[in-house]
Structure formats: structure tokens, C-alpha cells
Amino acid sequence: MSAVLRGPVPAQGESGFTATAFNRRTLAFVIAAFVLVVAASEALAQIRTTGGSRGIVDALIKWTPLLLFGPPGEFGGFFLNIVVSFLAMAIGTVAGLTLGLGQISLHAPVRRVSWAVTQLFRNSPWLVLLFFVMLLMPYQVTVGGVTIPLPDWLKATFGLSLPIMANMAEIVRGAVNSIPTSQWECAESLAFTRMQTLWRIILPQCVKRMVPPWMNWYAILTMATPLISIVGVNDAMTLAQDALAAEQKTELLMPMYGMLLVFFFLYCYPIARWTIYLERKYAVKI
Amino acid sequence: MESLWDALRSLHDAQGINLVQFYNDFERSRLLRGMWTTVQLAVICIGFSVVIGIVGAWLQGSRHRLLRAVVQGYIQFFRNTPPLVQMYFFYFALGPQMPRIVNEYGIAQPMLGSFEWAVISLSFFAGAFNVEIFRSGIEAVQKSTVEAADSLCFNRLQTYRYVVLPLALRFCLPALNNNLVNLAKTTTQAYAIAVPETLYVASQIWSDHINVLEMMITLLTFYLVLVGVIVWLMTRLERALAVPGFGR
Amino acid sequence: MPSTTASAKPPIAHGWTPDQPIISIRDVHKSFGEVEVLKGVTLDVRKGEVVCIIGPSGSGKSTLLRCINALVPIDKGSIKVEGQEVHDPALDKLALRKKVGMVFQSYNLFPHKTALENIMMAPLLVLKRPKNDVEAQALRLMKKVRLGGKENAYPGELSGGQQQRVAIARSLAMNPDVMLFDEVTAALDPETVKEVLVTIRELAEEGMTCILVTHEMGFAREVGDHIYFTDRGVIVEHGPPATFFSEASDPRTREFLSQIL
Numbered sequence: 065m066s067a068v069l070r071g072p073v074p075a076q077g078e079s080g081f082t083a084t085a086f087n088r089r090t091l092a093f094v095i096a097a098f099v100l101v102v103a104a105s106e107a108l109a110q111i112r113t114t115g116g117s118r119g120i121v122d123a124l125i126k127w128t129p130l131l132l133f134g135p136p137g138e139f140g141g142f143f144l145n146i147v148v149s150f151l152a153m154a155i156g157t158v159a160g161l162t163l164g165l166g167q168i169s170l171h172a173p174v175r176r177v178s179w180a181v182t183q184l185f186r187n188s189p190w191l192v193l194l195f196f197v198m199l200l201m202p203y204q205v206t207v208g209g210v211t212i213p214l215p216d217w218l219k220a221t222f223g224l225s226l227p228i229m230a231n232m233a234e235i236v237r238g239a240v241n242s243i244p245t246s247q248w249e250c251a252e253s254l255a256f257t258r259m260q261t262l263w264r265i266i267l268p269q270c271v272k273r274m275v276p277p278w279m280n281w282y283a284i285l286t287m288a289t290p291l292i293s294i295v296g297v298n299d300a301m302t303l304a305q306d307a308l309a310a311e312q313k314t315e316l317l318m319p320m321y322g323m324l325l326v327f328f329f330l331y332c333y334p335i336a337r338w339t340i341y342l343e344r345k346y347a348v349k350i
Numbered sequence: 351m352e353s354l355w356d357a358l359r360s361l362h363d364a365q366g367i368n369l370v371q372f373y374n375d376f377e378r379s380r381l382l383r384g385m386w387t388t389v390q391l392a393v394i395c396i397g398f399s400v401v402i403g404i405v406g407a408w409l410q411g412s413r414h415r416l417l418r419a420v421v422q423g424y425i426q427f428f429r430n431t432p433p434l435v436q437m438y439f440f441y442f443a444l445g446p447q448m449p450r451i452v453n454e455y456g457i458a459q460p461m462l463g464s465f466e467w468a469v470i471s472l473s474f475f476a477g478a479f480n481v482e483i484f485r486s487g488i489e490a491v492q493k494s495t496v497e498a499a500d501s502l503c504f505n506r507l508q509t510y511r512y513v514v515l516p517l518a519l520r521f522c523l524p525a526l527n528n529n530l531v532n533l534a535k536t537t538t539q540a541y542a543i544a545v546p547e548t549l550y551v552a553s554q555i556w557s558d559h560i561n562v563l564e565m566m567i568t569l570l571t572f573y574l575v576l577v578g579v580i581v582w583l584m585t586r587l588e589r590a591l592a593v594p595g596f597g598r
Numbered sequence: 599m600p601s602t603t604a605s606a607k608p609p610i611a612h613g614w615t616p617d618q619p620i621i622s623i624r625d626v627h628k629s630f631g632e633v634e635v636l637k638g639v640t641l642d643v644r645k646g647e648v649v650c651i652i653g654p655s656g657s658g659k660s661t662l663l664r665c666i667n668a669l670v671p672i673d674k675g676s677i678k679v680e681g682q683e684v685h686d687p688a689l690d691k692l693a694l695r696k697k698v699g700m701v702f703q704s705y706n707l708f709p710h711k712t713a714l715e716n717i718m719m720a721p722l723l724v725l726k727r728p729k730n731d732v733e734a735q736a737l738r739l740m741k742k743v744r745l746g747g748k749e750n751a752y753p754g755e756l757s758g759g760q761q762q763r764v765a766i767a768r769s770l771a772m773n774p775d776v777m778l779f780d781e782v783t784a785a786l787d788p789e790t791v792k793e794v795l796v797t798i799r800e801l802a803e804e805g806m807t808c809i810l811v812t813h814e815m816g817f818a819r820e821v822g823d824h825i826y827f828t829d830r831g832v833i834v835e836h837g838p839p840a841t842f843f844s845e846a847s848d849p850r851t852r853e854f855l856s857q858i859l
Binding site: 087187196277283286287294322325333 | 376379426427429430432433434436438439442443444446447531536538539541543549553556562563566569571574577578
């Protein structure tokens with residue numbers, strides 16, 4: 065099992081294959097589909113309720129600010145999803161870089177431990193890791209007499225950064241291994257230390273290779289952020305459910321969930337296109 | 351077995367390490383049922399998503415632009431939206447639109463339960479990735495090989511079934527492997543619509559017995575084994591399909 | 599062998615008799631985007647004849663072969679195989695391709711099937727012939743191309759020349775009336791070229807109608823009944839090998855021959 069778990073960098077997103085040519089029609093199609101869904105549910109609404117079709121659009125407009133920015137004076141909504149994604153990505157990237165370099169360490173125990181940690185967090189379900197952190201991390205930490213509270217959203221951010229860390233470590237390891245050995249030998253012959261070689265020669269060459277998969281993982285992370293609603297954080301998903309509970313209208317279900325899907329689509333689709341663009345651009349040059 | 355359970359029981363008394371999910375018959379059977387549900391969910395979704403991938407990739411080669419646009423729209427939508435929201439959309443928004451059926455006790459119930467909706471939503475989610483994976487595999491099949499099939503009078507379906515697909519499958523196994531592992535991990539999110547799978551059952555057990563750490567380690571071990579089994583099976587498939595002198 | 603199974607063929611098109619050209623090409627034009635590859639090609643092939651098409655790369659030779667097999671549509675003109683218009687939209691392409699076998703420069707064997715399976719696939723799937731028959735014929739064909747014993751080898755385990763001979767056998771298994779060879783030795787090592795040419799020569803001697811696009815001038819001279827020289831999409835000159843190689847009149851032909859020979 066150990067051998068197989070060490071597979072290539074996962075191609076959950078684009079990294080494995082080149083996608084079809086840029087297609088503005090796809091975007092148009094998805095938006096059209098959404099409009100269709102809303103229209104269909106309006107038609108349903110007209111049949112079922114006396115409220116008429118205005119009701120749905122009005123309700124969606126009414127709840128949109130809440131879904132986007134959370135309750136007034138509080139921190140939440142889609143904005144929180146984005147903040148969590150940024151933070152988790154930042155933490156995951158730094159930790160993953162460390163872990164990835166740990167995997168190519170000359171010190172065998174460091175290498176083995178880094179490898180085991182990477183495999184553990186790469187192959188565990190995100191939701192399980194999220195529960196793991198939510199339930200086992202304290203609600204506050206005391207460092208040198210100063211008590212720092214750890215709100216749920218921050219704990220959730222740590223939870224989401226764990227799989228990112230492990231996958232980043234794989235990306236780093238893969239990129240470093242893809243640099244020809246001759247580069248190491250050449251640097252060594254010029255009397256660079258190992259650290260100098262790594263930071264001045266090898267890693268700069270890796271950046272281009274790492275950017276597309278890194279962005280791909282960012283998109284995956286963003287799409288995983290609604291998971292934090294399960295553990296009770298006020299993200300867009302939680303608020304959408306609150307809004308639906310407040311309205312108590314079944315005809316609002318599809319448009320509301322549809323709207324949430326569109327929020328994420330509008331944010332993630334451009335990232336996906338950009339990733340493919342960069343992947344192609346860098347693929348030619350390297 | 352009984353002696354092992356007794357040993358675990360005394361471990362709880364002596365050390366406070368509570369492995370109630372093993373030594374208690376009720377909790378053990380509940381956990382095993384949850385694991386079995388996860389396995390079923392994973393296997394059924396893998397099956398459906400692979401079928402969606404194969405059919406979708408075939409449709410992408412269609413001459414009808416509209417058909418291609420629909421497949422492309424499906425892929426892009428499911429790849430670029432959160433799987434959890436997709437699942438909620440299916441279960442909470444589409445679910446109530448489905449006709450209700452009357453069960454044997456005379457009570458009206460939804461035609462599809464949460465397990466079925468989890469299967470549908472996860473299959474479509476992973477299927478969208480599979481379409482792209484199979485398509486890239488198909489693109490890797492040399493055009494000249496397809497031309498040879500043409501010149502031997504194979505029709506489009508025969509060419510796809512006997513030449514393109516067997517070769518494409520071999521090209522795309524590594525990417526497929528990754529996606530299926532990912533699918534198996536994503537089954538945990540069925541927790542959110544109360545499918546009694548492993549995570550759901552585990553959360554019940556740790557709520558009842560406050561043994562979060564022990565349950566977490568059990569959970570992580572279970573999923574590592576599940577992923578390991580899938581990877582092992584895929585590696586065996588890869589070996590079984592290996593053709594001398596083809597690929598590497 | 600082709601003649602013995604000719605009765606199993608679909609009925610011959612209306613009005614065609616075996617004394618007429620089996621392939622008749624008239625003023626064929628074909629462009630890929632801006633580039634006109636064929637600019638009015640006309641030629642006839644009679645039954646049992648071996649026609650060699652020679653000429654510089656990019657002169658449209660391979661495209662012409664692909665047009666005959668309806669792998670590539672033409673823009674203008676007519677191609678008739680046994681009196682049947684190839685580019686008639688109503689034509690059953692499968693019926694045509696059953697009459698015309700094609701061998702490619704890059705062999706194009708199916709890499710996931712053994713040599714024998716490669717030969718058997720089309721007769722089983724397309725012609726729906728009984729498996730015993732097909733297998734017996736495939737084994738015969740393997741012997742015929744001197745590959746007896748290699749039946750269970752995968753293409754990846756065979757040399758280029760061996761793969762190409764399997765490809766020839768694979769085409770023959772469909773009992774075609776005409777064989778098209780598209781630079782079949784161009785991708786081969788010099789040592790293995792000979793074994794493939796031997797196979798083709800035997801076919802020609804048995805009376806198979808063949809069209810060869812080739813760079814092997816010596817071979818063209820030896821087995822060809824008629825040589826066509828193409829350049830930039832037109833047939834510059836043609837004639838029987840005896841006169842063609844010694845008395846070529848067009849300067850383009852002479853220049854080409856002087857470079858090759």
C-alpha cells in the first residue's frame with residue numbers, strides 16, 4: 065500500500081490534461097441554465113401559490129446581501145467562504161512547502177515522517193479532517209500569559225488547510241524531482257551549499273511548474289468551503305438554509321440553492337480557465 | 351473474539367481509552383453497518399460515474415453542436431461548483447419536486463431517499479471529471495489507429511467499443527484512479543443529508559460516548575484502508591490491462 | 599485467394615463489367631483549407647494491374663489514396679470503384695471499403711490486440727463471419743506473410759517489418775478486390791523493407807490489383823505495370839516502367855528521378 069499511495073500529483077482538476085479551447089459559450093450556457101431553472105420554479109410557483117412570480121425574485125434580491133456578506137455587523141456569508149479559502153490556502157501552502165522539503169530531506173527520519181504525514185492528510189476525507197480539528201482543537205490557546213481565542217471559523221480554516229498542506233507537499237516534491245539532476249551537480253560543482261542550491265537554483269525553476277496545480281487546488285479548496293457549514297460556521301451555505309427556513313416556501317428552494325451554485329461558479333470558473341491558460345503557457349516554455 | 355473485547359473493556363477502565371465501538375456489540379454492529387453503507391455508496395457511485403464518463407466522452411465526439419454544448423455545460427458546472435451545494439440542491443430542492451409514492455404501510459414517502467440522492471449527486475459530480483478524463487484518454491489514441499479501423503469498415507460504435515475505448519482506458523487509468531479515490535473520500539459529505547454512512551455513525555457514537563479521539567483514529571484508519579483498497583484494485587486493473595510493448 | 603471469394607461480395611454496381619477499369623479517377627480536386635493538394639488528377643487502374651505512384655513529398659499521393667478509400671472527401675471530380683461513385687453521398691462507405699483494402703505507412707495495428715486478433719477483428723465484427731472460418735483464414739494469412747508462429751505476439755513485440763506484414767494480412771482478411779499501399783516501407787529499417795516488398799510482390803504475382811505510393815524506385819520498376827509521377831497536385835507523366843524510367847520527357851520527372859536513382 066505504501067508504494068501505491070505515493071502516486072503522482074492528483075489530477076483532480078486540470079493538471080493531468082489540457083481542456084477544450086476557451087469557450088465563452090459554456091459560461092453563457094450555464095447562466096442560461098440557471099435562468100431556466102429560476103423561470104421553471106417561477107412557473108411552478110405561479111401554479112402552486114397565490115403570491116405570483118414576483119415573490120421569488122423579490123425574495124432572492126432580499127436575501128442576496130445576507131448570503132454575500134453575512135448578517136449586519138457580523139462576519140459571514142460568501143465573503144467568509146472567500147476569506148477562509150485565502151487563509152487556508154496561505155497556511156496550507158507554507159506548511160506544505162515545509163512538508164514537501166521535508167520529504168526530500170537528507171535526514172532519513174525527517175523524510176519518513178514527512179512522507180507519512182503527507183499520505184495521512186492526502187488520503188483522508190476533507191470532512192473527517194474538518195471534524196478532527198473542530199472537535200479536538202481547544203476554543204482558545206494561551207501563549208505566554210496571553211489568551212488567544214480560536215473562533216469556529218478559524219478552526220475550520222485550519223481544518224481545511226490540512227489537506228491543502230499535504231497536496232502542496234506532493235506538488236513541491238514532484239516539482240523538485242522534475243528538475244534534472246544535472247542542475248544539482250552543476251550547483252555542487254560551483255560550491256553552493258545544499259540550502260543555497262535549493263533556494264537559489266532549484267525552487268525558482270519549480271515555481272512555473274507549481275503555479276497551475278497550486279491554483280487548481282485553490283479552486284478545489286474554495287469549493288470545499290461550504291463544508292464548514294456542517295460544523296456550524298456562518299458561511300453562505302448556512303445562511304442560505306437560514307433564509308429558506310425563514311421564508312418557508314418550497315418554490316424558493318431551487319432558486320436559492322441555484323443562486324449559491326452560481327456564486328461559486330462565477331468565482332471558480334474564471335480561476336479554472338486561467339489555470340488552463342497558465343498550464344499551456346508554461347508547458348510550452350519549460 | 352470475546353477475550354479481545356474484554357481486553358478492550360479493561361483498557362477503558364484502566365487507561366480511559368474508550369474503544370466502545372469495538373467491544374460493545376450494539377456500537378460495533380452500528381459502525382460496521384455504517385462502513386458497509388460507505389462501501390456501497392462508493393461502489394455504486396464509482397460504477398455510475400464511470401458510465402457517465404464513458405457516455406459523456408462519446409457524446410462529446412458527436413456531430414450535434416447542441417449535444418456537445420450540453421455535455422460541456424454539464425462538465426463545467428459540476429466541476430466548478432461545490433459538491434456539497436450540489437448535493438443539497440439535489441436533495442432539498444429537486445427532492446420535493448419528485449412524485450411521492452405510498453409505501454406498504456400506506457404512508458406517502460419520497461420516491462428517492464437520502465441514500466439515492468447521495469448516489470445521484472456524487473455520481474454526477476465525479477462523472478463530470480470522468481468525462482474529461484476519458485476524453486483526454488480518447489484524444490491520446492492516435493488518429494491513424496482510428497483511420498485503420500475506418501478503412502476496415504468498422505462503424506462508429508464498433509470503432510469506439512473495440513479500438514478507441516480499450517486504448518483510451520489504458521491511457522487514462524492513473525487520472526481515473528485519482529478521481530475514484532477522491533469520490534470515495536467525498537462520500538463522507540453524504541453525512542450532511544443524514545445518510546447513515548461511516549462518518550454519520552461515528553459522530554453518533556462519539557456523541558453518545560464522548561470518545562472523539564478514539565473514533566477519529568478509527569475513522570481515519572477506515573478511510574486510509576478504503577483508499578488503499580481502491581488504489582490496489584486499480585493497480586491490479588492496470589496490470590491486467592497491460593499490453594506488451596504498449597505504453598512504457 | 600481474392601478471386602475465390604469474390605462471389606461473397608455485394609452485388610457489382612449497375613453497368614460495370616470486369617473488362618472496364620476497376621478504379622477510374624477523373625479530374626479530382628481536393629483542398630485542405632487554402633492549400634490545393636490535388637489539382638485535377640485523372641487515372642485508370644485495370645483489374646490485376648499494379649500501379650505505382652511516385653513523386654516528391656507533399657505532391658498529393660497519399661491524399662489520393664485516402665480519397666479512393668473515402669477516408670477523405672473530394673471537392674470536385676469523380677472517383678469510381680467498380681463503377682460505383684465513391685463520393686456519392688448516398689454511397690454505403692462500408693460496402694466500398696470492403697472492396698478496397700488499405701495499408702498505412704505507420705502500420706496502425708491495434709496495440710491492445712495480438713497479431714491474430716488484429717487480423718480477425720474486422721471479419722468477425724464487420725462481415726459477421728463464423729469464428730472458425732475467420733480463424734482458419736487468419737492463420738493462413740499469417741503463414742502467407744511468413745509470420746507463422748507469431749500469432750499471439752502483440753504489435754509492440756514485433757519489428758516494424760513484421761507489424762507491417764500483419765497489417766497487410768489484416769487488410770487481406772477482408773478479401774478486398776483492390777489493395778492500396780501508402781508508403782508502406784517508408785517507416786521501416788532498410789533490412790526489413792525487403793521482407794515487406796517480398797510480400798507485396800507475391801500479392802501482385804497472384805493477380806491482386808494494387809496501387810502503391812512508394813519511394814522504392816527499384817521496386818516500382820520491378821513490379822509495376824504502370825508508373826505515375828505526381829508533382830504539386832497533378833500527374834506530370836506516366837507510362838509503363840520500361841519506358842517511363844528511361845525516356846521520361848518532362849524536366850520535373852527527370853529532375854526527380856536523377857535525385858532518387
